[in-house]
Amino acid sequence: MKIREIIYRVESCSSTNDLAREMAIEGAQEGTVIISKEQTKGRGTKGRSWYSVKNKGLYLSIILRPENSNISLLPLMAGLAVKEAIFKTLKLSIGLRWPNDLIWKDCKLGGILSESSFLGNRVNYIILGIGLNLSQKKEDFPEEIRSIATSLKLITGKIVDEAALLRNLWKALNRWYLLFCQGQGHKIVWSFEKNSIFPPGKKITVESEKGLTTGIYRGIDSFGGLILEAGRKKTSFFSTEIKAITHEWRERKCF
Ligand code: BTN
Numbered sequence: 001m002k003i004r005e006i007i008y009r010v011e012s013c014s015s016t017n018d019l020a021r022e023m024a025i026e027g028a029q030e031g032t033v034i035i036s037k038e039q040t041k042g043r044g045t046k047g048r049s050w051y052s053v054k055n056k057g058l059y060l061s062i063i064l065r066p067e068n069s070n071i072s073l074l075p076l077m078a079g080l081a082v083k084e085a086i087f088k089t090l091k092l093s094i095g096l097r098w099p100n101d102l103i104w105k106d107c108k109l110g111g112i113l114s115e116s117s118f119l120g121n122r123v124n125y126i127i128l129g130i131g132l133n134l135s136q137k138k139e140d141f142p143e144e145i146r147s148i149a150t151s152l153k154l155i156t157g158k159i160v161d162e163a164a165l166l167r168n169l170w171k172a173l174n175r176w177y178l179l180f181c182q183g184q185g186h187k188i189v190w191s192f193e194k195n196s197i198f199p200p201g202k203k204i205t206v207e208s209e210k211g212l213t214t215g216i217y218r219g220i221d222s223f224g225g226l227i228l229e230a231g232r233k234k235t236s237f238f239s240t241e242i243k244a245i246t247h248e249w250r251e252r253k254c255f
Pocket of ligand 1: 042058
């Protein structure tokens with residue numbers, strides 16, 4: 001089954017992830033995509049909202065039904081695919097911030113929201129939501145995120161050819177998803193580490209339910225967890241348990 005075999009386009013919805021979930025519950029097949037011109041209740045990770053102004057961003061969700069239950073790799077895979085599609089379309093090389101952020105010079109350009117449903121220990125469905133800022137000006141973002149958000153238009157000065165971007169995205173997603181389904185997750189991990197804005201060996205601080213842990217970033221494990229070495233002990237953290245990650249090795253301004 002190919003991602004984009006069936007594409008539903010809507011003018012507006014609360015959240016494409018919500019629409020996709022309803023469709024998945026009703027039996028929509030793997031590879032179904034929902035794209036909306038706007039979202040009235042777009043959602044980000046950790047209960048945040050995703051500001052989704054009409055015709056300025058890409059808001060889409062994909063229904064997946066993988067046999068492979070190593071699903072923490074899916075947001076990493078989606079990030080890689082979006083990065084590749086942006087590079088193919090605009091020759092622009094963006095960075096990835098574990099686990100789900102698309103980054104340009106420390107500014108957020110987009111993000112991935114992966115939501116899952118299991119039946120026992122089998123995946124029932126995964127909704128992979130992708131949000132990408134296309135043509136927002138600084139004043140299109142709410143004031144509280146203006147200094148940390150960017151768009152492809154702000155970076156390149158051009159309006160991106162959305163159809164070309166989507167064509168490249170489907171190609172990249174299908175290639176990465178096939179590797180995922182074939183159990184070649186190590187390729188996702190390896191590639192994500194290579195494109196991550198956290199260089200291995202640098203000091204980072206992870207804020208989790210257990211408090212703050214400062215240590216050395218040692219890459220990503222085979223389940224997509226972030227490996228932190230603190231006091232000679234290596235611990236893997238998963239996105240669900242992390243509130244924030246901070247680092248000190250560089251101070252770069254978004255523009
Ligand atoms: C994040 O970085 O916090 C994740 C943002 C994900 C936003 C996308 S837009 C399409 C899909 N529908 C939503 O409500 N959220 C995701």
